[in-house]
Amino acid sequence: MLSVFCSPSRYVQGRDATRNLGVEIDALGLGKRACLIASNHAIKHLELTWEETLTEANISYALTEFSGECSREEIDRIKDIAAEYKAELIIGAGGGKVLDTTRAVASELNLPVVNCPTVASSDAPCSALSVVYGEDGEFDSYMFYKRNPDLVLVDTSVIAKAPVRYLVAGMGDALATMFEAKTVIAAGKKNQLGGATTISARILAEACYQILIADSIEAIESVNNRAVTPALERIVEANTLLSGLGFESGGLAIAHSVHNGLTTLHETHDFLHGEKVAFGLLVQLVAEGKGLDVISPILEYSSEVGLPLTLSDIGVNDLDRERLRKVAERSVKEGETAHNEPFEVTAAVIFDAILTADSLGRRFRESEVVEAAISKA
Template sequence: MIVFGAPRRYVQGPGVLGDIGKELGAIGKSAVFIADERVMKMCGETVRQSAEAEGVALTLMPFGGEVTYDEIARIVARIGDAPTDIVISAGGGKTIDTGKIVARDIGAHFVSVPTVASNDSPTSHIAVIYDDQHKLVGVEENRGNPELVLVDTDIIIKAPIELLSAGVGDALVKVFEVEQCIGAGGKNVFGAGSPLTALALARACYTTVRENLVGAYAAHAKGKPNAAFEALVEAAVLMSGLAFESGGLSVSHGMTRGLSAVPGVATALHGHQVAYGLLVQLELENRDPQFMADMREFYRAAKLPLKLSELGADQASNSTVQTIAELSAAAAHMKKFAREITANDIAEAIGRIEAA
């Protein structure tokens, strides 16, 4: 059995936030808008006016800053018994993942409004939960994918280049993970086989990222979206999200179990963590030196980390490497690989990366 999941509707382009009310009106009549203080100032009034113009009552709900079980419970308690057809989360992955589980817990539709293209969380139905020290503690599921994903590229382009770089990293890894997952007979995020559609999307995602990076980064420097920027954002948010959920994950994401346990590295952006994880995966795949040299050149152009120190580690000591290796080896995604992977395999791969 194969399963393919996706949002009901995806809208992307400059200035589309101003029309969100029309989209919301087709979903329900009451909504809660979750955002942190910065995003609330940037988007809250636009969303309120657009929603109310279409007869959708909107309640603004501040987000505390970290996606934890306590924060989810706090927001659910604040909503209480108030009629809520829609939960809207605007911001980065933390806010969006929080909104998914709030929506699940109160039985509402979910809408994601990413203000950065730093990862593919906006399209998915899963939420990664951390503790207050940003250590990964759980993965939860909404009842389904978002009802709507609305991506305003006039907003996305104002975010720091480091965040766009993280989105590039998260998108880049997908083709390698989907190919490994399918080759190993692994299951996708829905617990089913991976459709060929997901593999095609993963490959298109990789090609789109490689072909549009330079033009998109140039547009970012000028602060005005162009065709390359639109393509890169689509790859980072839509293609990447559909590919990973329906295609499956492997070593690159499995590495986050160990990387998130190391001080300094734990606070690195998810897309940068999995980009480093991809280097480990490619070493485990025994990729030839020419391939690795090409990939490293792309990493430099994309501003992706090539060393643990670039992820925030004080040093790549033996104890640090061993911690990463042992925790990562135990991750479920590691089983979706062509052969069994041990902690020693991972440690040796990290050693080669750090020595390059």
């Protein structure tokens, strides 16, 4: 098996980075006519800056507001706009769904693509794949593209103004990265590119974890003040770039499969990808037979930053065994990354690990309540 590593061609991050959008597109020679897809929120905050930076770089553009859903219809609608405008590149600005749509349009038209995430809620912006959900909000499949984005531009002054919950969800997605990559390496399985993992991917995944442990609280307080700080910059890089390179070139395991399984329960649909992945990581660690020396620090971290520890934290209050069995079955469907574990993963393995992870989370919560009561007394 060949080792494979991929990444965006260029990654740019920092305070007011949007002001450099035109210069960066120009430096990479991505084209002079852009189709720009943006969320309503991004348009409100960035429209004037786009006009300045793109005009300065002699890039003309057609701005289109995103409909809200990354659906087949929306991809086709934007493809038509881009074709009619004779766009030479596609720019997307907004949350995960906007960027997923942008990458799909660019891939189908075989045009360069620029991703400008306005939240740091997942590691998708750097990747050459999108998560596709059905109309009912259930995980459907991964959509793979030929290339990673040509440019990912992250404006941390925009991220700092987004609700803190998005940043924390991004930490959940990033938290799983090192554990999943390590599992794939230990099992000698394939990464998301169908190749073996490189040393580079492993080291980036490890750096991702270390930054989360060191900087998460400071980054949360930055965003609570709508402030940009070095700690926030490091967390945004961990959530977006390190986790992005780490998951795609490192590989995924049970944590992401359990996320996919959980989407079969409608009550989890209001919870973000990274929030479900964080619980999925607990399930993975239990299924792998890890001891409390590994699991307790994760429970402590998640509790401190506000990530889910239990099923009820992601909206699942009814622990009906039949419904949970469906989650477990969906998690081990053919092609799921749960099969990247070094042992056979059946629905029973996942089912038992879900129940145990949930209990460990609840026990941890109770111990926190008792500790708080003791320190009060």
